[in-house]
Amino acid sequence: MEPAETRLAELYSRHVPAAIRLAYLLTGDRQQAEDLAQDAFVRCIGRFRHLRVPDAFEAYLRRTIVNLHTSGLRRRRLERAWLAREGATAARVSTSMPDVGARETLWRQLLTLPPRQRAALVLRYYEDLSEREAADVLGCSVASVKSLTQRGAAAMRLEIGSEER
Amino acid sequence: MNDAERFRQLLFEKAGEPTTSVRLPDAVLRRSRLRQLRTIAGGFLASVAVVGLVAVQIGRRDTTTPADRPTGVERTVWIAGARISAPASWYLIDRWGSPTEASDPPGEQPLVQLTSWDPGLDRSICGAAIPDDGVALYVGLERHGDSSDPAPVWPTVVGDDTPISDGPCGAGRYVRFRPWDRTLFAWIGTGTNADPVAKHELFDRFNDMRVDPWPDEDATSFTEPTYVVAGEAGQDPVTRGWKLEVRPSGLNIELILDAFNGGSISDFTDLDQSTSSPQVCCAYGPRDTSDPVFGAVAEGVRGVRWIPLGDESPTDATILSLPPTMPFDLDIFFAPNPANVNGRAELIAPIPAAP
Numbered sequence: 001m002e003p004a005e006t007r008l009a010e011l012y013s014r015h016v017p018a019a020i021r022l023a024y025l026l027t028g029d030r031q032q033a034e035d036l037a038q039d040a041f042v043r044c045i046g047r048f049r050h051l052r053v054p055d056a057f058e059a060y061l062r063r064t065i066v067n068l069h070t071s072g073l074r075r076r077r078l079e080r081a082w083l084a085r086e087g088a089t090a091a092r093v094s095t096s097m098p099d100v101g102a103r104e105t106l107w108r109q110l111l112t113l114p115p116r117q118r119a120a121l122v123l124r125y126y127e128d129l130s131e132r133e134a135a136d137v138l139g140c141s142v143a144s145v146k147s148l149t150q151r152g153a154a155a156m157r158l159e160i161g162s163e164e165r
Numbered sequence: 166m167n168d169a170e171r172f173r174q175l176l177f178e179k180a181g182e183p184t185t186s187v188r189l190p191d192a193v194l195r196r197s198r199l200r201q202l203r204t205i206a207g208g209f210l211a212s213v214a215v216v217g218l219v220a221v222q223i224g225r226r227d228t229t230t231p232a233d234r235p236t237g238v239e240r241t242v243w244i245a246g247a248r249i250s251a252p253a254s255w256y257l258i259d260r261w262g263s264p265t266e267a268s269d270p271p272g273e274q275p276l277v278q279l280t281s282w283d284p285g286l287d288r289s290i291c292g293a294a295i296p297d298d299g300v301a302l303y304v305g306l307e308r309h310g311d312s313s314d315p316a317p318v319w320p321t322v323v324g325d326d327t328p329i330s331d332g333p334c335g336a337g338r339y340v341r342f343r344p345w346d347r348t349l350f351a352w353i354g355t356g357t358n359a360d361p362v363a364k365h366e367l368f369d370r371f372n373d374m375r376v377d378p379w380p381d382e383d384a385t386s387f388t389e390p391t392y393v394v395a396g397e398a399g400q401d402p403v404t405r406g407w408k409l410e411v412r413p414s415g416l417n418i419e420l421i422l423d424a425f426n427g428g429s430i431s432d433f434t435d436l437d438q439s440t441s442s443p444q445v446c447c448a449y450g451p452r453d454t455s456d457p458v459f460g461a462v463a464e465g466v467r468g469v470r471w472i473p474l475g476d477e478s479p480t481d482a483t484i485l486s487l488p489p490t491m492p493f494d495l496d497i498f499f500a501p502n503p504a505n506v507n508g509r510a511e512l513i514a515p516i517p518a519a520p
Contacts, residue, residue, distance in 0.1 A: 008194060030182070042197050107175060125169065136262075158168045
């Protein structure tokens with residue numbers, strides 16, 4: 001394998017598995033998550049030499065995934081409509097989430113959220129980013145992240161409060 | 166265990182569901198290598214395009230291109246906590262969050278630049294040579310402003326009687342001011358033969374700036390600088406309206422619509438420049454109805470109209486040229502989309518065949 005290819009393979013193995021996990025939480029679909037992470041990887045590689053801070057590749061990849069995900073709004077609007085119809089018959093989630101059924105319902109509710117609300121919740125509670133860091137990834141203000149998180153949590157009837165960091 | 170902890174646990178459980186291979190698939194390797202080659206080729210072609218474009222412009226006047234298409238419209242936008250307006254023919258550059266360069270004053274986070282000429286995005290105008298007829302405004306945020314700083318509070322008025330001195334950006338009018346708890350620094354530079362009208366226009370734009378409490382603590386992003394080509398400001402930095410920005414991408418251009426409801430949305434457009442069809446990027450979303458649709462189109466088209474889905478009344482889009490330092494065969498367009506629905510963009514007239 002050529003040195004350039006070895007470098008690509010290293011970058012891929014270091015970053016893409018985590019990227020797929022993030023993409024899965026955003027899409028809820030394994031194949032779509034893998035495609036999204038790989039698309040983002042290819043796009044970032046194209047701009048890699050333009051990055052002023054190569055160490056920022058992981059953050060750049062994360063941002064590209066979120067951008068690609070939220071840019072595909074038209075397709076996902078259909079998904080959300082379908083999920084909303086499917087979810088309409090599901091029981092309301094209690095805040096105590098006592099069983100697997102409730103967790104699955106919650107998972108489905110997460111997937112019905114608008115992409116940016118979902119992304120804000122995933123970045124805050126899975127990636128464990130601060131509001132400031134999540135704002136960088138989403139390309140918006142801290143106030144917007146707070147708003148997106150609160151609206152997402154409210155839509156899911158979660159009492160997760162504000163974890164200011 | 167509270168809801169936040171349960172929700173976090175759910176996310177971690179779900180994240181573990183996809184089985185991921187660490188091996189780079191051949192298809193992804195091929196695409197990655199192709200992408201890298203395209204990026205390199207794009208840079209080379211861009212250089213060739215500059216030379217070619219100059220030669221073509223010297224040799225003939227392109228009759229298919231409306232003459233003197235502007236590179237911006239009169240716009241008022243929020244850039245972080247500062248609201249600033251720019252004349253249509255001037256260049257407004259958002260540098261909030263972009264890396265500090267050697268030319269930037271030490272200890273400062275660059276915020277915004279406004280110039281009467283296109284200075285490019287490669288470097289800050291601070292310390293750069295000003296064209297004889299040029300005027301320039303540079304505003305930065307002092308990272309470690311002291312609360313006891315004696316700088317005057319906003320508003321600060323600049324005019325002909327503001328003394329000219331030497332400073333980190335060169336000769337010009339320097340102002341430090343403290344709106345709320347942040348200290349800002351501004352440099353106003355003018356060329357040796359600057360038109361007094363342009364100079365006073367710049368003074369007015371600076372004096373009309375509004376500075377509100379900073380929504381963000383610090384700019385830690387690695388965002389590259391962008392041209393702000395259009396926008397409408399909201400009443401405060403939180404309900405900030407929208408702005409349309411452009412900067413180079415790997416292949417050609419990246420367009421960014423920065424809007425309050427839904428944050429910003431961007432696309433690495435990498436547009437196919439060989440097609441004459443309008444290409445709408447990020448056309449709409451579940452955002453504010455005041456947000457426009459936007460996209461890029463082959464350079465020189467006579468016009469583009471936006472046709473919302475289910476609506477028979479098309480709207481003519483505003484078309485802008487790219488700044489001269491972005492030598493791609495593309496124009497930008499944007500159009501209001503008050504119904505906030507999807508639709509399509511069409512050329513108003515076909516592109517005439519090349520002579």
